[in-house]
Every structure is written in C-alpha cells, then in structure tokens.
Amino acid sequence: MSAYCELRNVTRVYPGNAGQPALHALGPINLELEAGKFYSVVGPSGCGKSTLLEVIAGLAPASDGEVIINGRPIHGEVADGVGVVFQDDASFPWLTVRDNIAFGLRRQGVDETTIARKVDDAIRLMGLNGFDNAYPAQLSGGMRQRVCIARTLMLEPQLILLDEPFGALDQQTRLLMGDELLNLWRETNATVLLITHALDEATMLSDKVCVMSARPGILLDTVETGWPRDRDSRIVSKPEFGELTSRLWALLREESLKAMDIKQRTG
Numbered sequence: 001m002s003a004y005c006e007l008r009n010v011t012r013v014y015p016g017n018a019g020q021p022a023l024h025a026l027g028p029i030n031l032e033l034e035a036g037k038f039y040s041v042v043g044p045s046g047c048g049k050s051t052l053l054e055v056i057a058g059l060a061p062a063s064d065g066e067v068i069i070n071g072r073p074i075h076g077e078v079a080d081g082v083g084v085v086f087q088d089d090a091s092f093p094w095l096t097v098r099d100n101i102a103f104g105l106r107r108q109g110v111d112e113t114t115i116a117r118k119v120d121d122a123i124r125l126m127g128l129n130g131f132d133n134a135y136p137a138q139l140s141g142g143m144r145q146r147v148c149i150a151r152t153l154m155l156e157p158q159l160i161l162l163d164e165p166f167g168a169l170d171q172q173t174r175l176l177m178g179d180e181l182l183n184l185w186r187e188t189n190a191t192v193l194l195i196t197h198a199l200d201e202a203t204m205l206s207d208k209v210c211v212m213s214a215r216p217g218i219l220l221d222t223v224e225t226g227w228p229r230d231r232d233s234r235i236v237s238k239p240e241f242g243e244l245t246s247r248l249w250a251l252l253r254e255e256s257l258k259a260m261d262i263k264q265r266t267g
C-alpha cells in the first residue's frame, strides 16, 4: 500500500523572541501514513504532538526535512485534500448548524441544491437530526464538536488531521464519538491522523499508534493494533485491548517522567 503522507527528517524549531533561546520542539521525525489507515499519535505533554500536526497541516513550516502529501512536497501551505479538526470548539456561534456545516462548500461556490443535499446527509450521519436550525449555544459540547467534524468532512478530505477533538468530552461521549469517527473513516476511506492524550482512545480507534519521546519529540515506536476495519467501541472489553493499552503506557511512562522532570527543573 502506498504512503499518502510522508515525513522525511522533519524538525521544527521555534525561534526565540526577545532574547529567549530558540526551542527545538520536534524531530527529526520520519513517518509514513499509508492511504486509508487510521493512525494515532501519543506522547508526553509538550513533546511536540500539536507541532507535528501543524507541520503536516501546512499551518507551520518544517524547519528542516520534507513533508510530502499525495506525492507533492509542501512548504508551510495547506495541501489540497487535507482537513483539520481542533479540540477547541471552532463552530461559528452566529451561524445555525446547517450554515456552519455548509460554510466551506459555500466558500467554494458550490450550488445550493448540492449543498442542501450534502448537509442533509451530514446531519443524518452525525446524529444531529432535528437540530438543523439550532445555534451552537443551544447544543451540547459533543454536538458542537460533531458540527465541526461535519464541516471539515463536507470538503471530503483525503487526509483528516484531528488534534484532541474529544479532549473536552466525558468518557461515554468520547467512546460514542469514537464510534462515529470510525464510521466516517470507513465510509470516506480517508487516511486519519489523530493526536490524543488518551491511550485507550488511541488503542480503540487506530490501526497503528505512533509513540513519541519527550521533547524534542521523535518517533519511539509504532504499535500495530491488528483490529479489523469494522471495529467499534465494544473492543474495549477484549483482553487484547488492555494488553495493547498497557504496552503503550510501558513505552510512555519513562518519557512522561522525563517530560515532568524537565518541567520541574525549568519551573
């Protein structure tokens, strides 16, 4: 299977401002994301996970190395076919659910009949029936996040990048949102890269979990879960689920301690 996205020796260094030293946040990282697979990235706090996602999304340039998406090198610009979902609720409070979801398509000048059909499908798929004309303030956090996911998926991205999209949700909602995300992944055949703090979420959702070291984050290991494509949240009760999650924690524990130590020493 071919790589949809490839990182070759990618690093990211934030230049120091006002006399502060530069900060080496990431890398060098080498990573290949095979088309149609579901990946998660876990790592200690501050190891560079969001930086990695920003570099792949083209929201920040790599300081060194190459990012190749669908065969094309990118240099800090958003590649065609890439959609990003962030943790913070990024719905537009002044627009209804329908208009939030339709936002990107309208900007692209898509005709209103097509928009109406696609938005109807998304509302059904994301379980937002009956809330078409509600405003974000009238929705729960989980529903608002579904609106944001639907808005991104409307543009039919081939590569979906998610930065802690369920971070603010309770455990049950996260599991159910995970199921929805798996359904969407299967229906769209997209390649998914999910950044998460939650090892159980990474284990449940992914084909492969990439484990990062303490900052500057490099790839320590990749754990293959071996789940079938038609998995759902019921796998959390399987013995292999506990074994995989424990394996991830064993890999991460020492790195997390290193990250804490750095924090304590630098105040």
Ligand SMILES: Nc1ncnc2c1ncn2[C@@H]1O[C@H](COP(=O)(O)OP(=O)(O)OP(=O)(O)O)[C@@H](O)[C@H]1O
Pocket (backbone or CB within 6 Å): 014, 023, 025, 043, 044, 045, 046, 047, 048, 049, 050, 051, 052, 215
């Ligand atoms: N815009 C920026 N300018 C300078 N330093 C930054 C910037 N963004 C992030 N950093 C630093 O880069 C390092 C990596 O940050 P990043 O947010 O990528 O880590 P993370 O793994 O996503 O963290 P967390 O898990 O806590 O969300 C941190 O030390 C952070 O302080």
